[in-house]
Amino acid sequence: MxxxxxxxxxxxxxxxxxxxxxxxxxxxxxxxxxxxxxxxQTHRATDAWAADHGIAPDRLHQGLEEYGGFCxxxxxxxxxxxxxxxxxxxxxxxxxxx
Numbered sequence: 001m002x003x004x005x006x007x008x009x010x011x012x013x014x015x016x017x018x019x020x021x022x023x024x025x026x027x028x029x030x031x032x033x034x035x036x037x038x039x040x041q042t043h044r045a046t047d048a049w050a051a052d053h054g055i056a057p058d059r060l061h062q063g064l065e066e067y068g069g070f071c072x073x074x075x076x077x078x079x080x081x082x083x084x085x086x087x088x089x090x091x092x093x094x095x096x097x098x
Contacts (some may be wrong), residue, residue, distance in 0.1 A: 016063035
């Protein structure tokens with residue numbers, strides 16, 4: 001899901017405090033931990049990765065949630081780097097909400 005609102009077209013990546021390679025690494029880390037232990041409906045694996053990389057978790061959560069990443073399994077399933085970083089990769093719709 002692509003965010004809408006006050007974000008200028010093509011600037012969606014500004015919502016995340018990560019670059020493309022960091023998002024790829026985060027998703028790989030989270031996916032590996034989920035495969036080993038499942039999702040507990042938190043950002044526990046995401047937070048561990050963020051702490052290891054000096055990323056502020058509050059800002060990271062906010063950005064991930066804009067793409068539907070409300071917990072670790074949703075980070076893997078919903079936060080698609082193509083939607084975040086590639087122009088024209090957006091889908092119709094708006095920010096995810098709960």
